[in-house]
Amino acid sequence: MLGDVKAAHSAAEEKLVAEFARARGSLPGAAPVGALRDAAFEAFKSAGLPTRRVEAWHYTDLRMAMRDALPVAPAPKADASLKQKLEKLAPRIADLETTRLVLVDGYFVAELSDVTPKGVTVTALSEALAKGDAAFVEALSAPGMGQGDAALALNTAFMQGGVIIDVAAGTHVAQPIEMIALSSEMSAHAVYARSLLRVGKGAQVTLIEREVSTASQIEQRNHALVVSVADEAQVEHVFVPAILKSASTYVASLLAILGAKASFNSFTLVQGGGLLRRQIHMRFDGEHAKGQLAGASVLRNKDHADTTLVVQHVAAHCQSREYFKTVLDGESTGIYQGKVIVAPGAQKTDGAMKSHAILLSDDATMNNKPELEIFADDVVCGHGATVAQLDEDQVFYAMARGLPKPVAESMLLEAFVDEATDRVESEPVRVYLTSLIGQWLSQRGAA
Amino acid sequence: MIEIRNLHAEIDGKKIINGLSLTVNDGEVAAIMGPNGSGKSTLSYVISGRAGYEVTGGEILLNGENILEMNAAERAAKGVFLAFQYPLEIPGVTTMTFLKACLNAQRKSRGEAELTTPDFMKRVKAGAEKLGVPQDMLRRALNVGFSGGEKKRMEVLQMSLLEPTFAILDETDSGLDIDALRIVSEGVNALRDPKRSFLVITHYQRLLDYIVPDTVHVMSKGQIVKTGAKELALELEANGYRDFVGEAA
Ligand SMILES: Nc1ncnc2c1ncn2[C@@H]1O[C@H](COP(=O)(O)OP(=O)(O)O)[C@@H](O)[C@H]1O
Numbered sequence: 001m002l003g004d005v006k007a008a009h010s011a012a013e014e015k016l017v018a019e020f021a022r023a024r025g026s027l028p029g030a031a032p033v034g035a036l037r038d039a040a041f042e043a044f045k046s047a048g049l050p051t052r053r054v055e056a057w058h059y060t061d062l063r064m065a066m067r068d069a070l071p072v073a074p075a076p077k078a079d080a081s082l083k084q085k086l087e088k089l090a091p092r093i094a095d096l097e098t099t100r101l102v103l104v105d106g107y108f109v110a111e112l113s114d115v116t117p118k119g120v121t122v123t124a125l126s127e128a129l130a131k132g133d134a135a136f137v138e139a140l141s142a143p144g145m146g147q148g149d150a151a152l153a154l155n156t157a158f159m160q161g162g163v164i165i166d167v168a169a170g171t172h173v174a175q176p177i178e179m180i181a182l183s184s185e186m187s188a189h190a191v192y193a194r195s196l197l198r199v200g201k202g203a204q205v206t207l208i209e210r211e212v213s214t215a216s217q218i219e220q221r222n223h224a225l226v227v228s229v230a231d232e233a234q235v236e237h238v239f240v241p242a243i244l245k246s247a248s249t250y251v252a253s254l255l256a257i258l259g260a261k262a263s264f265n266s267f268t269l270v271q272g273g274g275l276l277r278r279q280i281h282m283r284f285d286g287e288h289a290k291g292q293l294a295g296a297s298v299l300r301n302k303d304h305a306d307t308t309l310v311v312q313h314v315a316a317h318c319q320s321r322e323y324f325k326t327v328l329d330g331e332s333t334g335i336y337q338g339k340v341i342v343a344p345g346a347q348k349t350d351g352a353m354k355s356h357a358i359l360l361s362d363d364a365t366m367n368n369k370p371e372l373e374i375f376a377d378d379v380v381c382g383h384g385a386t387v388a389q390l391d392e393d394q395v396f397y398a399m400a401r402g403l404p405k406p407v408a409e410s411m412l413l414e415a416f417v418d419e420a421t422d423r424v425e426s427e428p429v430r431v432y433l434t435s436l437i438g439q440w441l442s443q444r445g446a447a
Numbered sequence: 448m449i450e451i452r453n454l455h456a457e458i459d460g461k462k463i464i465n466g467l468s469l470t471v472n473d474g475e476v477a478a479i480m481g482p483n484g485s486g487k488s489t490l491s492y493v494i495s496g497r498a499g500y501e502v503t504g505g506e507i508l509l510n511g512e513n514i515l516e517m518n519a520a521e522r523a524a525k526g527v528f529l530a531f532q533y534p535l536e537i538p539g540v541t542t543m544t545f546l547k548a549c550l551n552a553q554r555k556s557r558g559e560a561e562l563t564t565p566d567f568m569k570r571v572k573a574g575a576e577k578l579g580v581p582q583d584m585l586r587r588a589l590n591v592g593f594s595g596g597e598k599k600r601m602e603v604l605q606m607s608l609l610e611p612t613f614a615i616l617d618e619t620d621s622g623l624d625i626d627a628l629r630i631v632s633e634g635v636n637a638l639r640d641p642k643r644s645f646l647v648i649t650h651y652q653r654l655l656d657y658i659v660p661d662t663v664h665v666m667s668k669g670q671i672v673k674t675g676a677k678e679l680a681l682e683l684e685a686n687g688y689r690d691f692v693g694e695a696a
């Protein structure tokens with residue numbers, strides 16, 4: 001069997017095998033972590049990089065997209081100038097005080113980060129892995145979620161950077177925590193970051209993940225965030241992945257587990273850049289919890305952005321909302337796959353899923369695939385998906401009132417995307433997201 | 448002043464305007480009446496620059512300048528305004544935001560300074576009051592969930608703010624009850640000005656009791672088939688279009 005698989009390995013897969021053998025000894029972690037890595041890598045090796053033949057990857061052929069596998073990024077060298085650059089690369093969000101945690105090539109850099117408030121503990125992944133505490137390793141591996149996903153297995157095998165954020169039970173963290181991920185300007189590399197946000201019972205926190213890429217080369221990123229929301233805890237989460245060079249690949253996984261009466265609200269803004277796969281698994285383990293996954297993707301050129309969600313209602317009386325908007329220009333491809341699974345015991349589940357897209361170009365493609373798998377009889381679940389063009393009559397109406405065409409179109413598109421950004425709780429963050437979308441739109445007008 | 452000379456226009460290969468000529472002088476209110484399907488709305492779209500219509504002959508001059516090569520926004524900046532027969536709903540954009548963007552876009556393209564927010568607010572509030580448009584409507588998404596009459600009032604409010612030199616009102620009376628008709632007509636009449644001309648498209652004579660026209664044109668099959676003074680409207684009301692429509696055939 002191994003012989004067969006090996007013969008079929010792509011160049012990138014061969015490289016990954018060699019890279020794992022090379023890097024394995026220097027990747028962080030005590031013995032149980034090493035075993036976890038080895039098992040994950042074996043799982044990857046037998047599955048190979050995902051292709052269209054894997055159902056969950058039907059519209060994204062990562063194996064084809066990855067011609068090569070880049071070496072794992074080494075730990076960044078101490079760079080005093082980074083402190084200044086940071087303010088320029090990731091300017092403060094207006095009207096929002098945050099506690100900043102800075103990661104460079106996935107590695108947590110304490111010297112660049114703010115001191116965390118009372119009740120919040122931050123640990124570099126390497127440090128946490130070195131201790132190898134069993135409960136921690138279990139939480140980090142989010143058992144039962146994303147199983148069989150080869151890209152996630154690669155992340156587990158190679159996880160080299162990341163940060164562990166623990167919020168103590170009952171703590172209401174006033175300032176949002178802002179994770180800023182930078183890339184250093186070294187030669188082409190791969191970043192495998194794995195982070196964990198553990199929110200204790202009744203605690204409240206907002207996490208904003210903001211990424212900036214200054215790399216002049218293509219990048220391969222594989223990022224995973226595990227969010228564990230204990231009973232009655234509330235988590236707001238916003239993710240703004242970096243815009244990578246075309247031909248880059250990026251798999252960004254989010255695994256969220258919700259306890260009873262917990263609430264989790266997550267928003268992702270995708271602004272294109274190579275191939276990006278946003279995959280989210282959310283599971284309701286306790287009753288009366290609320291989870292919302294929302295997002296907006298604005299794509300152009302040959303951007304390929306795949307949003308794939310799996311929502312598992314295990315416990316009864318929970319509410320899930322999925323709400324995504326996509327704007328596609330140029331020759332871009334957008335994918336929305338959402339699957340809501342309601343287990344036999346998950347009675348009184350209330351689920352609603354929507355994905356709406358606007359095509360601005362004849363050469364853009366949107367694939368919309370919402371799915372429900374319901375095994376309980378007393379539930380209310382619905383979904384809707386649309387792909388449309390900008391309404392010409394609306395554009396004409398606005399133009400006839402004096403708005404130049406690009407302005408009229410931008411106004412309508414902004415209104416379209418706003419319906420998704422409106423789901424973000426914090427007003428300054430909403431304004432920030434809207435400004436990024438505005439930048440994207442103004443570049444379109446200029447083209 | 449607007450001069451339309453021997454205009455021919457079609458959509459999807461279907462000829463709808465067939466050699467139409469019409470002049471509306473500064474300060475003049477011209478009415479166009481005609482049966483359904485005679486091409487009145489099409490004419491309003493061709494004048495205001497809607498994409499998809501092919502002008503196969505003739506010209507449209509606004510104060511001596513041919514506007515046919517301009518897009519809708521450029522024409523609007525030159526002073527063309529169309530009050531739509533069916534105003535569009537713009538979800539997610541508040542009426543206030545929309546009005547401000549339009550006003551400032553037009554000012555910008557004419558090289559004028561943008562209005563300050565207080566100055567803009569003052570104008571909108573004054574205009575809204577005159578037309579009986581409640582303030583809370585200005586904070587709602589434009590035309591979304593507005594009644595037919597509210598939409599028409601909003602069209603006239605936009606017209607009053609944009610101060611066009613040539614305004615087309617396409618069946619602005621449809622969907623209005625008598626009270627609304629009076630308010631809207633007063634709004635239009637208040638804008639009558641020696642430098643501004645109007646083309647009032649209507650189906651019924653009723654509107655012309657309120658907005659009294661200087662001239663009345665009868666349109667049929669994409670042509671003006673009869674022109675007269677305001678009395679012509681009464682004649683049409685009494686006898687129907689039959690007599691005139693025959694002439695075009
Ligand atoms: N987009 C279109 N494609 C084809 N025919 C059209 C289109 N729009 C209007 N027409 C036709 O053109 C004629 C004139 O329509 P319209 O200008 O709306 O008339 P009116 O406003 O006088 O009722 C009608 O026969 C109508 O069916």
Ligand SMILES: [Mg+2]
Pocket residue numbers: 487488489532618
């Ligand atoms: Mg009409």
